[in-house]
Amino acid sequence: MAEAHQAVAFQFTVTPDGIDLRLSHEALKQICLSGLHSWKKKFIRFKNGIITGVFPASPSSWLIVVVGVMSSTYLKVDPSLGMIARINRTLDTTACMSCQTKNVVSGVLFGTGLWVALIVTMRYSLKVLLSYHGWIFAEHGKMSRATKIWMSMVKIFSGRKPMLYSFQTSLPRLPVPAVEDTVSRYLESVRPLMKEADFQRMTVLAQDFAVNLGPKLQWYLKLKSWWATNYVSDWWEEYIYLRGRGPLMVNSNYYAMEMLYITPSHIQAARAGNTIHAILLYRRKLDREEIKPIRLLGSTIPLCSAQWERLFNTSRIPGEETDTIQHLKDSKHIVVYHRGRYFKVWLYHSGRLLKPRELEQQMQRILDDPSEPQPGEAKLAALTAADRVPWAKCRQAYFRSGKNKQSLDAVEKAAFFVTLDETEQGYRPEDPEASMDSYAKSLLHGQCFDRWFDKSITFIVFRNGKMGINAEHSWADAPIVGHLWEYVMSTDCYQLGYAEDGHCKGDINPSIPCPTRLQWDIPEECQQVIETSLNSANLLASDVDIYSFPFDSFGKGLIKKCRTSPDAFIQLALQLAHYKDMGKFCLTYEASMTRLFREGRTETVRSCSMESCSFVLAMVDPSQTVEHRLRLFKAASEKHQHLYRLAMTGAGIDRHLFCLYVVSKYLAVDSPFLKEVLSEPWRLSTSQTPQQQVELFDFDRNPDHVSSGGGFGPVADDGYGVSYIIVGENFIHFHISSKLSSPETDSHRFGRHLKQAMADIIALFSCTANSKK
Template sequence: MAEAHQAVGFQFTVRPDGVDLKLSQEVIKNIYLSGVTAWKKRAIQFKNGVLAGVYPASPSSWLIVVIAMMSSLYIHVDPSLGMIDAIKENLPHSVVPFLSRGYMSVQTRAVLSAILFATGLWLFLIYLLRYTLKALLSYHGWIFESHGKMSTSTKVWLSLVKMFSGRRPLLYSFQASLPRLPVPSVDDTIHRYLESVRPLLDTEQYRQMEVLANEFNESMATRLQRYLILKSWWATNYVSDWWEEYIYLRGRTPIMVNSNFYIMDLLYVTPTHRQAARAGNVVHAMLQYRRKLERGEHAPLRALGTVPMCSTQMERMFNTTRIPGIETDIVQHLTDRKHLVVYHKGRFFHLWLYTGGRHLLPSELETQFQRILNDTSEPQPGELKLAALTAGNRVPWARARIKYFSQGVNKVSLDAIESAAFFLTLDDEPQGYDPAKTNSLDSYAKSLLHGKCYDRWFDKSFTLISYPNGKMGVNAEHSWADAPIVGHMWEYVLATDCFHLGYTEEGHCKGDVNKGLPHPTRLQWQIPEECQSIIETSYLSAKQIADDVDFHGYLFNDFGKGMIKKCRTSPDAFIQLALQLAQFRDQRVFCLTYESSMTRMFRDGRTETVRSCTSEAVAFVRAMEDAGATTAQRLALFRKAADKHQNMYRLAMTGSGIDRHLFCLYLVSKYLGVDSPFLKKVLSEPWKLSTSQTPQQQLNLVDINKFPKYVGAGGGFGPVADDGYGVSYIIVGENLITFHISSKFSSPDTDSYRFGQHIQKAMLDIQALYKPENDKKTVEKHVPLENGKKHI
């Protein structure tokens, strides 16, 4: 047991003549280095906290203001208009009151007064800059302009934003300057809601909905709205805390499939086929990302390279766990966690991520992971399927946690999991995209989404999954953040893994192999039979959900963003209208459609809903299914529907959406104990088609034109409705769109593969509308005119 000896920091024996104490120099050295690293980390965090706290100014600007004030004293110019003299008169004459010594001279008091005034002026200028920038960022007219056409006023506005944004911002530099999410007017929200449901209701149903909406508006809407406006003044965001609590944390059904989502690895490239080596590089890259995140050193994400996005969600990416409760869960976020918990073949291993005050190197991590892979010990009783507790219903897990995991070795081991930086599963079945296998993406997605139902810790902020063939993936818990946040980290990790860390010719991590590290240690469990029965019940419940997931991954490579842009249409609007056409062809009816939009241009913003099934979209789809409609008519209706969709998406992004406002009004009504038939009906409507676009190239760390194979496959989620579809899509470069389609086998009306075929046909059918027009332009460009000139 060599590792046991290395784990001992000191030894002592009791002798008749005293105590013989032997210190381990290696451990003392590691303790010293760890302390130095911790103090360096605190110093960097303090420095970056100060830089972000005074942004867009800088600490050096304080010195400039002080020097300017001091200089004015010597040239007998008072820019303070007498305030420096007033401060000087009110300063105590003695440095230490009540003592005869220590009097300040007149010159000292004048200098101190100038410094105090300069500091106050400097702070005032900082707040002035911040509120000026906040006022500028509250303008959203730029987002409603046509793509590629920027007005003079928008150019001036962008120049002002750049001017007041300062230089080299840190991750949280803009937080204090972001505007608050505005509360829309009730009249606007009700009008947009009625407009959104008009194509889904017949005349009588729509008339009844109008009556309910008008009764709500006339009776209690004003009262509920006042409380929301009050909250918007008091809280940084009037939606986000309630959204996290009531949509995610108060849910008592399983979060596996129903809430968690996944993100896939690179589509075409596997940097190494050695499982331990790939995991070593990826984990090391994650630790680098976490270090920059803790220090706030990542650059903030900015639209148009100028307009900042909120970074709040990134704070809880690591060291975070969803803790189950009887009535509601909580999100536990810790700081400075130095270990990882690894799951392999039913065993849980505790692995330290630091040695000598530094991160383990990729080669060291590879060694540790290989040791776990080589371990042939058997799981302890109840250990194999223990994680199924996080996959089943929340209440049984919460009760079991209190009864069986609140003391002894079980508490120690559970604390190790819940306080870990993140959770890693070394899977034993290869996955990944294989062009030779028609269902490879389907199997890969289901593995990431639910696995075996007991080999991912679904409560962790994310579980990193490593496969025997070198492929990776992520399963993420949803309450703490949305998919773009995890995607941001994943892009950094993949780019660092492939282009900065790299591998040897044999596929191992670069660097020397350090075999002197203490081995990973097994977590110990004492799980009684009653608890094992609860674990088995949670497993069977989760397995029933997992087995019901009908998944289809589809790579659409007939065309991509490049062709769509040539049609002068938003790629997102193009795809959303194709989804409406596919949905109608699949079900022969229209349905309420959910598309996720972000609101991160506001402080603590998360998401808003875009209701994609509009009257304009319905008219376009009906024209596509009408054999008598001409191509010109269909194209005109398509453009009208696309413009409508773009406008709705922009309204959602700028705080004028429908669903978050109605959701908060409903919560206020519940708090006040009043009943609204209108709000109750709105909140009970099923989303039979739930869609989301996965962002690509948030960081632009890889030039995909130069390295076209280094693209991700995006991610997906489970079906939202029992008889509906969940569709996630990612626009990859110029010539590829990836679709992740989910539904339930138990529904006789849905089929994910069939829906994928409908999407393909819908995309091609819409593209065909532009072909005659494009062909005409091409002909006109090259046919000579009578005078010998050509059309240009």
């Protein structure tokens, strides 16, 4: 109980001679350092608020403007066109300033007003410039003179050394597409998937909607787009994520793996110590807004950074009708799960972050702790893995007071959740398929009770030192977690490193208090709900079929030599693989981002098009020539890139129709067209994990340091979920998921078709190159 003694700042006893007061100097020191830490963070936030508030100018520019104005007045030059004189006459009425003081005050006031006006003008000008998206539709590698001039203007108005949130107020709003355009694009997207009679019926429904109900719903949506920052994001978060009553595990949460072939240390506690410290370094950079905003087109066009705000100190709180997201500005602890026990670990000591070796020491103390789980504690997190309503009712009934509330608060208010897993995972050369599938399934669902699926991120470290992340989806999209994960992997491997014996560098610190066991008092009734939730979660987890595999026959280096987009190449390979697997086409979802706009999240690219279907049919027809297939491939690739660009620039289909549907529900009007559109299943759901910080990794010097990316569960009961990451020039990693209960799907079978499809398409270009030679 050493930590309990340190928590008491002073003790006193009453004696015949008076009160004997005994102070704990160490406790008072820790209180003082904690206060200093809090005030330091407040000051940094205040300073960053000022810097971001005056962007694209800087606070020092105020002094330059004011000094310039004052200098010109002393030189008998009036830059204000009489404004300074008017301010001076107004100050005359106060009769409490000397003439010289009034001149100075008048100059400072005018200079400040001029400075504010310049800031507003620059910010509005930048917003107008960023509203132009013609550059994205230009042919790759070709840039017009007008676009170059526009880029130069954007760079001029973007200021120097922008912080993470500097561009937020300068980003344009997401535009609302015309109803006629969205309906037309929708009909075009479903044309290859419907029989003629079904398509004619859908055309009638769509045209009736575009003429009658659509304009009425559109009026309300336009009104929202003028009033709200983003007309989609709040409804998307609310109705797609938070109001979902099904399990988060498998259905919503996703996972991220680490480097495929490299494990810097096989000591579990050491790996946890280094990577937790790296995560905390990233959080400190985030708190100070030192993370550079993501910018496209040669670090010119900024993307929205709003999703970073809830990366840490965030938890999803269950409710009977809808969940809520709880986010704290700061959290000084994490909660660690190991062998059915929960431990609270403080992240600071003596006013500083714990060092990697000290964190390793804390993790080792947890691993060495021989205590047993309390009744109901071991499988408590199964509540977060199953349906939301039982968890919400259970939380309301059994976690509202006492030690249960204190312990649950510790979990939900932690910076993030950590699991020290008892299994060994990762790539094994002697059995690559089984090892990678097991690794993926462990990160996606584990044992259904050893990850806290409500936390924004659950960091998992396996017994053999391999690690990964399970992330909740409602608060942000995968690129945000991916950005953190790239930083953590590179910092762990290249900057922090390990000693020769595999432990973290540095020395242990015996003075750090031991981790604290969280205490629970879980009644029998609650334990029954936990068991029921666990049974439900186990059924869901056991039905998941995942095939995770590296593809290293070729990568984007060779694909680019074929003068095509790597993403379009892979999407067309997926269409070909699906047709070979199922013998038919299906509605295909590819996630695209809309972060060119303020608070943008995602849009859908409907990858299955008339052009892609024509190409696939030509590929499976042995009578077609290579030249004909290549022409169809080029047309399909260009079509896909055009659809992707439309989605990125706010001209997508599905988010607009989704919001129109929400408005129709608010107005209590029924739309057969919208109802049918939103009930269509996505039997092929795909997503690319972007690599955003290529400069952190040198694949020429370290070719084995490739990341496996991450994946997600199947979206449809009879469909596939496919995620892929393109790493370096010669490596692509795929994650394919489906349900074992479906007689139509098989993840490994689809994977084999995908490998063959990739080879068949690249062979088209090889045949052409050989014929030219």
